[in-house]
Structure formats: structure tokens, C-alpha cells
Amino acid sequence: MLNEKEKERYSRQIISKSIGEEGQEKLSQTKVLQIGAGGLGSSCAFYLVAAGIGELTIIDNDTISLSNLHRQILYTEEDIEKDKVRIAEKRLTALNSNVSIYAHKDYVTEESMQKYAQNKDFIVDCSDNMKTKFLINRIAVQKGIHCVIAGIKDFYGQIITVDPKTSACYQCVFSEPVTERVSISPLPVLGATPGILGTMEALEVIKTVLGLPNLENKLLMVNLLDMSFNKIDVVKNDACICSH
Numbered sequence: 690m691l692n693e694k695e696k697e698r699y700s701r702q703i704i705s706k707s708i709g710e711e712g713q714e715k716l717s718q719t720k721v722l723q724i725g726a727g728g729l730g731s732s733c734a735f736y737l738v739a740a741g742i743g744e745l746t747i748i749d750n751d752t753i754s755l756s757n758l759h760r761q762i763l764y765t766e767e768d769i770e771k772d773k774v775r776i777a778e779k780r781l782t783a784l785n786s787n788v789s790i791y792a793h794k795d796y797v798t799e800e801s802m803q804k805y806a807q808n809k810d811f812i813v814d815c816s817d818n819m820k821t822k823f824l825i826n827r828i829a830v831q832k833g834i835h836c837v838i839a840g841i842k843d844f845y846g847q848i849i850t851v852d853p854k855t856s857a858c859y860q861c862v863f864s865e866p867v868t869e870r871v872s873i874s875p876l877p878v879l880g881a882t883p884g885i886l887g888t889m890e891a892l893e894v895i896k897t898v899l900g901l902p903n904l905e906n907k908l909l910m911v912n913l914l915d916m917s918f919n920k921i922d923v924v925k926n927d928a929c930i931c932s933h
């Protein structure tokens with residue numbers, strides 16, 4: 690049951706016919722694992738926590754640098770050189786102390802993912818590389834839990850939501866690269882692009898939990914330069930890991 694403070698805090702959500710008190714209670718019982726606390730992760734975490742999900746666990750191994758600040762809105766100038774997870778935990782707790790926030794400075798590996806994904810309802814990919822996106826998808830498929838995966842570059846983004854039991858997974862749509870691109874000149878990115886895509890990821894978690902329309906079996910391609918949004922139908926591949 691929501692208490693009076695919660696009813697007040699979430700009042701503008703609760704009056705939505707798509708949410709109501711029942712929906713708000715469902716959100717408050719939802720446990721999310723978020724991989725990455727950068728550009729996508731900043732907006733995603735802010736909106737999940739503001740909306741009153743029950744628990745958010747964040748994994749990131751990075752420290753804050755000056756060149757992060759144009760897009761990673763969790764952080765400020767005084768946070769430079771500090772661990773992202775520590776500052777993220779502080780900011781997000783200051784926003785909504787009702788949400789249980791666990792932030793771990795750790796690498797994303799098969800082993801660490803197995804551990805952190807225990808008892809979660811959702812994994813959100815806020816990483817910046819394909820290898821991690823495939824790993825997140827694989828763990829979500831193994832554990833039968835939802836995930837949302839997004840990618841961005843410059844003014845462009847894409848996002849998909851996966852229910853491994855019923856919908857196409859990331860690996861149904863994309864082929865895993867044999868080796869990760871090693872160049873490592875940084876990709877161009879405008880801060881607002883991960884801001885928007887990360888916000889969409891938070892929205893996908895919220896809508897999926899509430900049983901509302903989402904991006905299962907759809908890949909949304911976003912072009913923020915000409916403001917076009919294209920949804921492509923995708924289908925579950927019988928030969929994919931998600932079909933075994």
C-alpha cells in the first residue's frame with residue numbers, strides 16, 4: 690500500500706489512467722539492474738528513480754572526466770576524477786530516498802552479470818559497446834528476464850525491448866561481431882541524444898512493468914537530426930539462443 694507521502698509524490702502519475710495506485714505499487718516492487726552510468730545511464734537512472742521503482746542496481750567501473758559532462762548529467766564539475774557509481778548513488782538518493790539504490794564499481798563480465806542479475810525484473814543496457822549489449826541480452830535470455838537495449842551515435846539512436854520468453858531478442862536482430870572495433874577514437878555524440886534514448890529506456894521499463902505497449906518485436910530507429918522515428922518489425926529467429 691502507498692503511504693500518504695507516496696500518494697503525494699507520485700500524484701501526477703497516479704492520476705494517469707494507465708498507472709493509477711495499482712500501477713504505482715507495481716513500480717515500487719520492480720527491481721532493475723542498470724549497466725552503465727554514463728550518458729544513457731544518467732537520464733535512465735534519474736527517471737526510473739524519480740518514477741518510484743523499488744530498487745536500482747548500477748554497475749560501472751569508470752571515473753568522471755571533463756569530457757563526460759556535456760552528456761552525463763548525473764555529474765558536475767566538482768565530481769571530476771571521482772567514481773561514477775559513488776556520485777550516482779548520492780545524486781539518485783538525494784532525488785528519491787524511497788528507492789533502494791545499490792551502485793557497484795565493477796567490470797561487466799559473464800560472472801559479475803550472473804551475480805548482479807539475480808532476482809532482478811529488468812536489465813537496462815546503458816553501455817557503449819556491442820560486446821556488453823550481447824552479454825546483457827544473453828544473460829536476460831538465460832534468466833528469462835526482460836531487458837531493454839539502446840545504442841547511440843551522433844544524432845542517431847536505436848532501442849529495443851526484449852521479453853526472452855516471447856519476443857525477438859537482440860541476437861535475433863543483430864549478429865555478434867567477432868571482434869570489437871578496436872580503433873578507439875571516440876564516437877561523436879551530442880549530449881541530448883543519450884539523454885533522449887536513456888529516457889526512452891526508462892519509459893520502456895515503466896510501460897513493460899505496467900503491461901502497456903512497448904518495443905517488444907520492434908526496433909525503433911531514431912534520427913534526431915531530421916526528427917524521424919521509424920519502428921521496424923522484428924521476428925524471433927527459431928535458430929537463436931532465445932528459442933532453445
Ligand SMILES: [Zn+2]
Pocket residue numbers: 857858859860861862925926929930931932
Ligand atoms: Zn533471439
